[in-house]
Amino acid sequence: MDATDLLTDSEPVLRDWLMKRNCSVSPRQFVCFYMSLAAFSLLIALVLVLRGAWLVLPFTGIDLLAVGVAFAIYARHAVDYERIRLFPNRLVVEQVSAERVTQFEFNPRWVRIEPGATPRDRIKLMSRGETITIGLHLAQYRRAQFAAELRMWLRRC
Incomplete structure (x- = not known):
């Protein structure tokens, strides 16, 4: 547990929004x-190699490599999210993209x-001169609704 966890545990959270990718x-x-x-794929390729079609095996390897790379790229972003927490005296925006965590704090x-x-x-x-964008993981039709809800909660502070 680090210092930021202790601060957020002692301070009450007024509202917490978590927006995730749709996986x-x-x-x-x-x-x-x-x-x-x-x-x-390898089973089929081995059967074909045993029947004399030896060129199938390298192409199966290339195919599996390409699919594996595509899956790895997809999986890297599968757990991306945005979390917005409203405390009495601060608004914390946490954005996670491909295991890179970016955190912004505003009054x-x-x-x-x-x-x-x-x-x-x-x-x-x-x-105060800083601009960030949020709502990447929200459906397009929900963005205006979320902006209105966030605006309403910010007025309460």
């Missing part, structure tokens, strides 16, 4: 699927919220 497959299911795909009384001009645009938080 329907768990990492364990993902690995099981890839292993079964690899086993099935909730000074934060200005600007929803995007179109539903595709992300929400902007501005405070």
